[in-house]
Amino acid sequence: MTADHDADGELLDDETLEKLQALEARAYAAFDAGDLADAAILFGQLVEWTPDIPHLHYMRGLAHKYLREWALSLQDNLRSEQLRDEVDEATAWNAGIAATGAGDWAEARRQWTRCGITLPEGEGPINGNFGVACVRLNPWSSGETVYMRRLDPVRARLENVPLAESGFRFGDIVLHDGASTGRRTHGEREVPVFNAMQRLQQSDMATYAVFVQCGSPDDIAALRAMTLPGIGLVEDWTHSVRHLCLRCSYGAPHQHDDDSHEDDGGWVRERNLGIAAQGRAAVEKLMSAWAAAGTGRTLDAIEHREHPQQGPQPGQVWWLGHEQADE
Structure with missing residues (x-):
């Protein structure tokens, strides 16, 4: 603790100060363990006792941030800001993130400006080019x-x-x-x-897993160069997705008897594609045109599955990079 007075300005006795220090240690331990809901409650108890300590508001706001509770996180970061004599960049960034998550564009713009970031002029959502x-x-x-x-x-x-x-x-x-x-x-x-x-x-671009066979990279290049209404992007997943056999997971016909590997300089005829499209009909039309325009091009299957997004579970410290996690 960095203050020795309570919310009413009364001097804290040694016993109360010791209890608050223990409470703060529990709050940080809960946060570090990924128990964010408990951390938010514990930091909230500290705020009730000592409401003028900015880092306690910041930490409760950080817990709400990783709980993705944007309005609460913004409220805490704004209070942390008010209690400081100068700009604290971490507070401003978290306030900007929370404001963006909450759709409070005026506040988001204010926070990014406080961080020294140049924004496109205007109001509402920021549509710039940040690379x-x-x-x-x-x-x-x-x-x-x-x-x-x-x-x-x-x-x-x-x-x-x-x-x-x-x-x-x-x-x-x-x-x-x-x-x-x-x-x-x-x-x-x-x-x-x-x-x-x-x-x-x-x-509005759903994801279609498309399984094809073709004789060379030129065939994939030709497919990617084709443009049709309703098609957003064609991507060759064969290289980029290696941790599972997509054909097996979708039940697409194939055999595991091809020992050639592109890493060894060979070309694998079976290609796993990801196609972003507004509907299956657009994908079927694209693949039909592609197959008809070249020899040795075969369409094995078009699959479409929707999956719900899954949020984090309590106890996951998912926000750290690998180096931070190792520490």
């Missing part, structure tokens, strides 16, 4: 990593076709955390990786 980065979807479970185009400091549009199991879609607008948890290569440079907090706006 390309990566985002870990569902960081509390599978943690699939995809690229995104950042619209503001913590809001972005997904640029890849995620696996349907993630519950996310190509073109979704997501809220991500402000602290990077790693780096990934994008072209010839590295870009930061952020944890996704939640989806803010769902895309």
Whole structure:
């Protein structure tokens, strides 16, 4: 504790101060263990006793942030801000994240300006170009990593076709955390990786798993170059998704008898594609046109499954990067 007076300005006796210090230790322990609801309650009890300590409001706001309770998190961070004599960047960033999650665009713009970030002029949602980065979807479970185009400091549009199991879609607008948890290569440079907090706006592009056979990379390039109404993006998952056999999981016909591997310089005829589209008819039309335009092109199956998004469970400390978690 950094104060020795209670809410009424009365001097705390040694016994009460010792109890509050023990309560603060319990609050931090609960937070560090991922017991966020308990942490929020315990920090709230501390705030009732000593309401003028800014870091206690900040910590309760941090617990509400990772519970994704945006209005409560914003309220705590604004109180933390009011109690400080100068700008605290961590408080401002968390207030900006909470305001964005709550859709309070005026407050979000105010906080980013306080952080020295230049924004596009206007009111309402910020639609700027803050560059390309990566985002870990569902960081509390599978943690699939995809690229995104950042619209503001913590809001972005997904640029890849995620696996349907993630519950996310190509073109979704997501809220991500402000602290990077790693780096990934994008072209010839590295870009930061952020944890996704939640989806803010769902895309109209559903995800279709499409299984084909073809003779060369030119066939896939030709497919990706085709444009049809209702098609958002075609992505070759054969390389990017390696932790499970997609064909087995979808029941698509194939055999595990091909010993050739592209990592060894060979071409695997069986390709697993992710196609973002507004409907199955658009995918069928695309694949029919592609198969008819070249020899040796075979469509094995088109599958579509919707999966609900799953939130974190109590006891998960999902917001840390690998280096922080190791510590």
